[in-house]
Amino acid sequence: MDPHAIATMLETIEREGIELHSLLIWSRNALVSETYWLPFTAxxxxxxxxxxxxxxxxxxxxAVGDGLLEIDDAVLKFFPEHRAITQSPRLERMRVRHLLTMTSGHAQGISGGAWRRLRTSWVADFLAQPMAHEPGEVFVYDSAASYMLxxxxQKVTGRPIHDYLAERIFTPMNxxxxxxxxxxxxxxxxxxxxxxCRTSDLLKLGILHLQGGIWNDKVLLSPDWVEMAVSAQIRDVVLGVFTGEAYLGPDEAGEGIPAVRREGYGFQWWRGPYESYSANGLFGQYCIVLPEQQTVVAFTAGIADDDRRVHELxxxxxxxxxGAVPIESPAVHPERRPARFKIQPGPETADAAPGCWHGQYSMEANQQQVQGIRLAVGSARQSIEFTLVDHRGTHVVEAGFGHWVEGITTISGARLHHSYEPDGGLRVLACARWIEGDDGWMCLEMxxxxxxxxxxxxxxxxLKGGVLRVEREVNVNSAERVLPPLKGSAVDPASPEGNAAP
Incomplete structure (x- = not known):
């Protein structure tokens, strides 16, 4: 292949500031390019x-290959304990095939972000949803349909699909x-x-399907299944507007945003241009297969769903x-590009800290139920410790000046993170910097x-005169991206010994 294409892609990504985390390109039995933007790594x-x-x-x-189910089995066949939920004749006619192709008959598709807040049975909730259409008639994108699969x-194998796939697919493929x-x-x-999973796992998903379910000369997945899964089972595909809670039907308006027509849909795989097919994830995870070029591209990112610049590249x-012969052009000079791509931390500004910056702050009543915030010198080199107390408990993030500090935090963030807020917390890297504002305000930006x-x-x-105002926003989200500001007052002024910058 012509290597200038990869050079052009990487240069464009850097120049336009596209927030990629990883990019892997596999073509004709070879991994031809593997790039990570630190601190994201392989x-x-x-x-x-x-x-x-x-x-x-x-x-x-x-499961189909093992004879445990058929795609034309009735969905209710597997959940006799829930038959009393509804007497809908349409529900009786819903088949596994309809779940695979997102044509269950529901008017709207349930988002994972909505169900993550649901503590009761997800199966029961799905079966109780009103059915506006006959199964098979209308495509409505629905994460709940995938959950039902x-x-x-799990019903027919007796174990979660992670364990089933680990034995049959994940382990043989390393x-x-x-x-x-x-x-x-x-x-x-x-x-x-x-x-x-890792980006390499995502890449292998595409390679397995490109190779018709065969890996190292062994059939791991039925070639017939692979052909059906990646083919256009549904050609009239309109992706309705995503509200953050649900995908609307193709005929529903969404605040002036039009629905998007797509090339087609298989069995949980999207069809794309140039006979491609892909596995797509919100906020920028993709595995794109180009069968004619015998190529798979996998990437992860933090980009909006309508940002198609990487796809264009x-x-x-x-x-x-x-498959092209390298064109006659000036040689590619790797030394002109970064040896390693990075998401850079901010500048080191610990010395710019104002006097009496740290201490305990009591917060005014707010929707986020934040009661107090504490700023203190961190335990890591040149760092600051941010502690927040709310209805869920006490949460800490430690941020370095001019460098990342890695840890795990339980800090509340469901509103900004598509309802993800695991009790065990999330792994976080944090950096900080001091910025001088107007009228005597100083800003600790993290x-x-x-x-x-x-x-x-x-x-x-x-910070100014014992007053603390806190603002928080996120790069991507399915709903709001900025939280209402918090305001508080110092209740534990810093001691003279603590006035020095960390």
Whole structure:
């Protein structure tokens, strides 16, 4: 292939400030390019969001191949305990095929962000949803349909689909043995989202399907299933507007935003241009397969769902170069590009700290139920410790001046993070800097990079005369991206010994 295409892609990504975390390109049995933007690295797990659906599709394919179910089985066949929920004749006619193709008959699709707050049965909630259409008639994107597929496979195998896939797919393909997958209140893998894996695992998902289910000369997944899964089972595909809670039907308006027509949909796989197919995840996880070029591209990022710049680079710059003889042009000079790409921490400004910056602050009543905030010298080199107390408990983030400090924090963030707020916390890298504002205000600005997700928060603590004002926003989200500001007053002024910068 012509290597200038990859050079052009990387240079464009850097120049335009596209927030990529990783980019892997595999073509004709070779890994031709592997790039990570530090602190994201090859061994980091990453939340996959709806890319997870294509993994769930594999589990269904295995179960079909094992004779445990058929795609034309009735959905209710697997849940006799829930038959009393509804007497809808349409529900009686819903088949596994309809779940696979997102044509369940529901008027709207349930988002994983909505269900993560639901502590009762997700199966019961799905079966109780009103059915506006006959199953098979209308495409409505629905993470709940993928969950039902996970629940069905667990019913017929007796174990979660993560364990089923680990034995049959993940282990033979040497995928990450520390891969994690969220569970519902019913103990079922979430199906439509919630998988954490490495970018190399995502790449292998595409390679396995490009190779018709064959890996190292062994058939891991039925070639017939693979062909059905990646083919356009549904051609009239309109992706309705996403409200943050649900995907609207194709005919529903969404605040003036039009629905988007797509090339087609298979069994939890999207069809794309140039006969491509892909596994897609909200906020920028993609596995794109180009069969004609025998190529797979996998990348993770923190970008809006409508940001198609990376796709344009893949289809318009990379694709024509695959299989091409290198063009006559000036030689590529790697030394002109960074040896390693980085998401840079802010400048080191510890010496710019104002006097009496640290202490305890009592916060005024607020919707976020934050009661108090404490600023203190951190335990790491040149760092600051931010402590927040709210209705969920006490949460700490430590940020370095001019460098990242890594830790795990339970800090509340569901409103900004697509409802992700695990009790065990999230891994975070944080950096800080002091910025001088107007009228005597000083700002402690922090970046919180949640390294296993697409989310990066910017937090600003404005200080003046014992008053603290806190602002928080996120790079991407399915709903609001800025929280209402918090305001508080000092209750524990800093001692003279603590006035020095950390």
């Amino acid at each position: 061994d980091r797990l990453h939340m996959m969001h709806s890319v997870t659906k294509s993994f769930t599709s594999m589990a269904v394919g295995l 996970s629940a069905i496979v 995928m990450s043995d520390d891969m994690r997958w969220d569970l519902s209140p019913e103990g079922i893998n979430s199906g439509g989202n919630g998988l954490r 893949i289809f318009e710059i990379l694709r024509p170069a695959l 970046d919180w990079l949640f390294i296993e997700t697409a989310f990066r928060d910017t937090v600003r603590c404005w």
